[in-house]
Amino acid sequence: MSGRLLRNLLLFGRVLRGLGLDVNPGRMMDLVSALDHIEISNKSDFFYAARTLLVHEREDLPLFDEAFALFWRKPTEGWDVAWQGLTRRRRSTKPIVMPPPLKDEPPVANDSEATPQEPMTVIEVTRTYSDREVLRHKDFAQMSAEESEAVNELMWHLRWKVKERRSRRRRPGKGEMLDLRRTLRRSLRAGGEIFSWSYREPKLKPRPLVIIADISGSMERYTRVLLHFIYGMKSALTQPVEAFVFSTRLTRITRPLQIRDLDLAFKNVGELVNDWAGGTRIGESLKYFNFEWGRRVLGRGAVVLIISDGWDRGDVELLSREMARLKRNCHRVIWLNPLLGAPDYEPLTRGIQAALPHIDNFLPVHNLASLEDLANRLASLDQ
Amino acid sequence: MNFTSIDSIQSALRERNYIAERGLATSLYLALKLGRPLFLEGEAGVGKTEVAKVLASLLDTELIRLQCYEGLDVHHAVYEWNYTRQMMHIRLAESRGEKADEAELFGPEFLLRRPLLQAIEQSKEKPPVLLIDELDRSDEEFEAFLLEVLSDFQITIPEIGTIKTPNPPVVVITSNRTREVHDALKRRCLYYWIEYPSFEKELEIVQARLPQAPEKLARQVTGFIQQLREMDLYKLPGVAETLDWTTALVALDQQALDPVIVDETLGAVLKYQDDVDKIKGEKTRVILDRIKAEAA
Numbered sequence: 001m002s003g004r005l006l007r008n009l010l011l012f013g014r015v016l017r018g019l020g021l022d023v024n025p026g027r028m029m030d031l032v033s034a035l036d037h038i039e040i041s042n043k044s045d046f047f048y049a050a051r052t053l054l055v056h057e058r059e060d061l062p063l064f065d066e067a068f069a070l071f072w073r074k075p076t077e078g079w080d081v082a083w084q085g086l087t088r089r090r091r092s093t094k095p096i097v098m099p100p101p102l103k104d105e106p107p108v109a110n111d112s113e114a115t116p117q118e119p120m121t122v123i124e125v126t127r128t129y130s131d132r133e134v135l136r137h138k139d140f141a142q143m144s145a146e147e148s149e150a151v152n153e154l155m156w157h158l159r160w161k162v163k164e165r166r167s168r169r170r171r172p173g174k175g176e177m178l179d180l181r182r183t184l185r186r187s188l189r190a191g192g193e194i195f196s197w198s199y200r201e202p203k204l205k206p207r208p209l210v211i212i213a214d215i216s217g218s219m220e221r222y223t224r225v226l227l228h229f230i231y232g233m234k235s236a237l238t239q240p241v242e243a244f245v246f247s248t249r250l251t252r253i254t255r256p257l258q259i260r261d262l263d264l265a266f267k268n269v270g271e272l273v274n275d276w277a278g279g280t281r282i283g284e285s286l287k288y289f290n291f292e293w294g295r296r297v298l299g300r301g302a303v304v305l306i307i308s309d310g311w312d313r314g315d316v317e318l319l320s321r322e323m324a325r326l327k328r329n330c331h332r333v334i335w336l337n338p339l340l341g342a343p344d345y346e347p348l349t350r351g352i353q354a355a356l357p358h359i360d361n362f363l364p365v366h367n368l369a370s371l372e373d374l375a376n377r378l379a380s381l382d383q
Numbered sequence: 384m385n386f387t388s389i390d391s392i393q394s395a396l397r398e399r400n401y402i403a404e405r406g407l408a409t410s411l412y413l414a415l416k417l418g419r420p421l422f423l424e425g426e427a428g429v430g431k432t433e434v435a436k437v438l439a440s441l442l443d444t445e446l447i448r449l450q451c452y453e454g455l456d457v458h459h460a461v462y463e464w465n466y467t468r469q470m471m472h473i474r475l476a477e478s479r480g481e482k483a484d485e486a487e488l489f490g491p492e493f494l495l496r497r498p499l500l501q502a503i504e505q506s507k508e509k510p511p512v513l514l515i516d517e518l519d520r521s522d523e524e525f526e527a528f529l530l531e532v533l534s535d536f537q538i539t540i541p542e543i544g545t546i547k548t549p550n551p552p553v554v555v556i557t558s559n560r561t562r563e564v565h566d567a568l569k570r571r572c573l574y575y576w577i578e579y580p581s582f583e584k585e586l587e588i589v590q591a592r593l594p595q596a597p598e599k600l601a602r603q604v605t606g607f608i609q610q611l612r613e614m615d616l617y618k619l620p621g622v623a624e625t626l627d628w629t630t631a632l633v634a635l636d637q638q639a640l641d642p643v644i645v646d647e648t649l650g651a652v653l654k655y656q657d658d659v660d661k662i663k664g665e666k667t668r669v670i671l672d673r674i675k676a677e678a679a
Contacts (some may be wrong), residue, residue, distance in 0.1 A: 168454030
């Protein structure tokens with residue numbers, strides 16, 4: 001292989017990395033050895049070889065295709081311009097350097113033995129008990145910037161845990177399934193006589209969580225604090241947490257939220273979503289979720305949180321149908337509505353009326369106290 | 384069979400009635416040359432599993448299949464002891480007034496070989512094709528274990544020792560993406576996303592697999608399915624559905640599609656009642672008119 005080709009190849013690898021693709025030196029070495037087996041002069045074979053080795057996500061394929069076409073052609077005028085267009089479309093969703101897991105941030109509630117000592121300590125220094133109580137019950141929408149800050153801080157101390165499900169994996173225990181392996185092993189110690197049977201029991205695993213949040217105009221006052229809430233939950237839970245936002249269309253924000261730097265994460269979310277504070281089309285958004293994502297994220301007994309005030313101007317029948325579909329495909333649908341905090345609120349809008357029959361829990365989400373209540377409910381998942 | 388070029392593998396696939404895109408042929412070729420697992424993703428029914436089958440036939444070797452599911456563990460993927468036989472053996476020895484020998488009890492005779500162990504043992508003779516089907520259905524524990532096996536192709540059974548092979552099996556992994564498979568595993572593999580085929584490709588597939596189907600019928604069915612894939616359906620039909628439908632229509636002696644027969648057999652194509660309701664009747668007629676206009 002010519003030195004020039006090799007240099008270009010490595011440069012191409014760096015470009016792909018810059019675009020957020022998961023390309024490492026090992027893969028580049030594989031590509032170099034793969035080129036021994038194919039006709040490099042055949043551009044399409046070279047293209048497919050590079051593609052099969054350097055991409056392992058379907059979502060990255062279009063980006064790779066464009067980058068390849070742009071990189072492996074003779075530089076002409078306008079090259080820079082086209083290139084800039086591509087870098088702007090960089091997958092900001094994927095951090096180039098994966099942050100270490102957020103182990104040491106807010107402590108994850110494990111068992112009952114975890115004692116709730118740390119919560120509130122931060123605020124205790126700065127505020128009196130009654131201040132804190134006022135803050136706990138104050139509606140997010142009526143908070144000053146300073147109060148919002150304090151609440152965001154407090155939110156880090158909420159303990160999140162989602163009730164587990166019985167998985168199909170089994171481990172030795174007191175279940176109903178015979179563990180012949182252990183039974184035989186133990187009997188051999190007794191000269192082949194079986195004195196007692198060993199059993200296996202299902203292993204418990206945390207349920208995946210899916211959050212679908214409304215960021216339309218009517219929800220604007222809650223959006224920022226709810227993003228904090230989603231981010232905190234995602235960091236605290238060990239199981240997969242998928243997050244989506246919608247106003248007129250649905251956007252998946254799971255990947256940008258994986259970044260450890262909160263400000264950067266929010267900035268990336270902001271760039272990714274381009275219908276902030278728009279109109280509301282819950283029905284269509286849920287349909288898109290069901291069709292495109294449902295099968296991929298709702299497996300294994302997922303719990304779905306929908307956060308919305310239910311002000312929908314779209315097709316009510318569609319909303320009802322898609323809610324029913326969603327309900328059939330997951331373990332629990334919990335609808336969080338900030339308006340539910342108001343004493344005189346009644347869920348009379350057509351959107352909410354259409355959705356209600358398919359909701360397991362209809363809960364407020366307007367202040368810190370309501371989030372604490374949610375945390376308790378998720379931990380037990382009682383009706 | 385030893386392949387010297389992508390062309391040779393593509394034509395060998397075609398001889399076995401598998402119509403592969405250039406990209407897939409390239410991935411297969413490199414998987415064989417570099418000795419890396421091939422990771423296939425794509426919608427249900429685009430022929431992912433079929434790739435492994437045709438590859439085994441191509442290499443004139445055995446296909447060993449491991450179907451994944453949640454809770455799949457070492458005892459079902461690698462090996463298990465045949466406990467009932469062991470217990471019988473102990474009793475028989477006892478009846479003869481002997482004591483069962485433990486070394487014998489945990490010898491090869493009482494070992495049940497599951498797919499991964501089979502694949503590694505057979506590789507010593509002739510590497511088989513190992514199909515790890517629907518990996519997304521398994522859980523993280525199994526994925527982590529698989530990563531280990533795929534990196535060194537050796538398995539240790541405490542009672543017997545380490546079993547390894549100098550020439551690893553040809554590994555094909557498929558996933559329907561009901562769960563994200565971990566990057567670490569995908570990184571070890573060559574990746575290929577199988578798209579729905581174009582009209583021409585799909586027609587070729589139908590004609591290759593079902594030569595008894597009348598040409599007109601094959602064209603209409605393929606056209607109809609292609610139209611359906613453009614529609615807003617919960618579950619789009621795959622190539623498997625195209626073949627099923629054609630088979631059904633041939634069995635019914637149909638020479639061409641008409642609105643009545645389409646509505647009556649739509650269940651072979653669409654698997655959700657919502658989708659059937661949406662297409663049945665009016666839409667069926669519209670699509671039929673469209674494909675007839677295109678054919679004219």
